[in-house]
Amino acid sequence: MTDAVAAARETSESSADDGVTLNDDLTSIADLTRDQIELILDTGDHFREISERPIKKVPALRGKTIVNLFFEPSTRTRTSFEIAGKRLSADVQSISASTSSVVKGETLLDTAQNIEAMAPDILVMRHKSAGSADFLARHCSAAVVNAGDGAHEHPTQALLDALTIRQAKGSFEGLRVAIVGDIAHSRVARSNVICLSKLGADVVLAGPPTLMPMHANALGAEIHTSMDHAIADADVVMMLRIQVERGGNLNLPSTQEYFRLYGLTEERLALAKDDAVVMHPGPMNRGVEIASSVADGPRSLIMNQVTNGLAVRMAILFLLAGGGSRNVEATS
Amino acid sequence: MRLKANIMDAAQIDRALSRIAHEIVEKNTPERVALVGIRTRGVPLAETLHAKIKEYEGVDVPIGTVDVTLYRDDLSQVAASPVVQATELGFSLEGFHVVLIDDVLFTGRTVRAAMDVLMDYGRATSIQLAVLVDRGHRELPIRADYVGKNVPTSAREVIKVTCAEIDGEDNVSIHEVEEAVR
Numbered sequence: 006m007t008d009a010v011a012a013a014r015e016t017s018e019s020s021a022d023d024g025v026t027l028n029d030d031l032t033s034i035a036d037l038t039r040d041q042i043e044l045i046l047d048t049g050d051h052f053r054e055i056s057e058r059p060i061k062k063v064p065a066l067r068g069k070t071i072v073n074l075f076f077e078p079s080t081r082t083r084t085s086f087e088i089a090g091k092r093l094s095a096d097v098q099s100i101s102a103s104t105s106s107v108v109k110g111e112t113l114l115d116t117a118q119n120i121e122a123m124a125p126d127i128l129v130m131r132h133k134s135a136g137s138a139d140f141l142a143r144h145c146s147a148a149v150v151n152a153g154d155g156a157h158e159h160p161t162q163a164l165l166d167a168l169t170i171r172q173a174k175g176s177f178e179g180l181r182v183a184i185v186g187d188i189a190h191s192r193v194a195r196s197n198v199i200c201l202s203k204l205g206a207d208v209v210l211a212g213p214p215t216l217m218p219m220h221a222n223a224l225g226a227e228i229h230t231s232m233d234h235a236i237a238d239a240d241v242v243m244m245l246r247i248q249v250e251r252g253g254n255l256n257l258p259s260t261q262e263y264f265r266l267y268g269l270t271e272e273r274l275a276l277a278k279d280d281a282v283v284m285h286p287g288p289m290n291r292g293v294e295i296a297s298s299v300a301d302g303p304r305s306l307i308m309n310q311v312t313n314g315l316a317v318r319m320a321i322l323f324l325l326a327g328g329g330s331r332n333v334e335a336t337s
Numbered sequence: 338m339r340l341k342a343n344i345m346d347a348a349q350i351d352r353a354l355s356r357i358a359h360e361i362v363e364k365n366t367p368e369r370v371a372l373v374g375i376r377t378r379g380v381p382l383a384e385t386l387h388a389k390i391k392e393y394e395g396v397d398v399p400i401g402t403v404d405v406t407l408y409r410d411d412l413s414q415v416a417a418s419p420v421v422q423a424t425e426l427g428f429s430l431e432g433f434h435v436v437l438i439d440d441v442l443f444t445g446r447t448v449r450a451a452m453d454v455l456m457d458y459g460r461a462t463s464i465q466l467a468v469l470v471d472r473g474h475r476e477l478p479i480r481a482d483y484v485g486k487n488v489p490t491s492a493r494e495v496i497k498v499t500c501a502e503i504d505g506e507d508n509v510s511i512h513e514v515e516e517a518v519r
Contacts, residue, residue, distance in 0.1 A: 050423075051404070051421045051422050051423045052421065053423075054423040054424060054425075055407075058424075058457065058458065059457075059458060059459065060457040060458070062457070063407035063457075064407070064408055064453070065406075065407040065408070093407075320421075323407070323421070
């Protein structure tokens with residue numbers, strides 16, 4: 006959303022509403038207040054029920070157009086956003102890098118302006134460059150949702166993780182959440198640290214020094230290079246993906262050694278609290294960062310994360326399109 | 338907003354709901370009745386009607402709630418609407434006379450939205466409407482089958498219903514605002 010449009014909107018609406026609403030775009034968790042995060046989680050919680058109905062569709066976003074721009078490969082997130090839009094009755098169009106004119110050399114700004122000319126209401130974008138979502142938001146009047154921008158943020162993943170944790174644990178106060186793996190390249194880790202800290206949880210990061218960002222302390226989380234120390238007494242163990250597709254460029258001697266030192270096995274999980282739960286943003290590398298017996302075990306919430314991802318994305322699309330805020334009564 | 342008058346107290350509300358409960362089972366076979374409250378204040382009213390039908394007829398009729406936020410036609414007009422709540426219909430509508438229950442019938446748009454929700458859940462034998470107060474000013478061809486009290490109002494007036502379960506007391510009052518509400 007451009008500044009001029011945002012300013013115009015603000016003056017026309019701010020007086021009418023003193024409840025909590027979202028900003029015009031959702032590009033990072035850093036931009037959200039705790040109240041806004043909780044509004045998304047509460048709304049998402051109720052949206053789960055829609056997917057259990059005989060007719061899994063509500064007319065809330067009828068007539069709205071959502072364009073998904075995926076400049077990086079994605080199955081789960083793209084499908085999740087597509088289904089979320091469709092369950093709300095929006096018209097959804099997805100464009101992926103291999104079929105777009107990016108391969109013909111078009112710049113992001115040109116692509117954005119061309120799509121903008123078709124008047125979409127919401128743009129969902131994944132891009133390899135950090136800051137690309139904010140760039141798009143500055144140049145488009147449509148609401149922009151960041152579906153992952155480089156190593157910067159992946160806000161919808163952090164929100165679905167928070168909803169999953171809240172369902173399992175009730176609240177965030179005093180929770181110890183260990184995030185283990187490739188912290189340096191992980192937008193999921195960054196968004197989760199920011200989100201969980203805002204919600205009151207204690208976050209512990211662990212991974213080999215070669216996969217720790219240079220200024221990890223700046224995230225405000227406890228840092229460990231020993232996985233055993235990190236997951237001791239943890240309530241939640243969140244494993245990150247090792248990007249095996251990067252081949253020899255992993256900054257790791259081997260995936261076997263990585264599994265031995267940082268893989269989540271049943272023996273290691275025993276170090277965490279007795280009721281600790283296991284999460285993974287997917288796609289998993291079984292036998293690299295997580296053992297199959299843990300991934301498919303009774304403490305795994307991995308499939309709940311996928312289900313909640315749909316509900317949270319429905320909530321975000323609905324809220325950005327103008328529906329729902331707190332502390333306001335409807336009229337009959 | 339200025340209070341103009343209290344129009345129903347707890348005893349009057351209870352009497353009106355007793356009459357409506359009798360009318361519902363008089364018009365329909367009690368075994369085929371299902372009650373659905375529209376959030377927020379239709380929900381305690383539905384629960385009261387449910388208890389009364391059980392008392393009079395000994396039948397535990399199915400009861401559910403609907404949230405119409407996602408079905409409203411004014412999403413982009415109202416800057417703010419409440420947090421979406423779940424719709425809870427734990428029974429099949431097939432074969433039932435479904436009675437929708439709300440506190441105030443005004444424009445009819447909420448009821449229109451609630452009917453759309455029910456349509457998405459299944460094919461009820463019929464859909465009927467019970468309201469505590471009908472204040473007029475319909476914008477759609479909708480009427481109530483059961484009315485607690487008809488209250489002629491002007492567009493400047495607001496009907497406020499409070500329920501013991503939500504607000505601490507049962508009461509219906511009429512208020513006047515400085516500017517028109519529509």
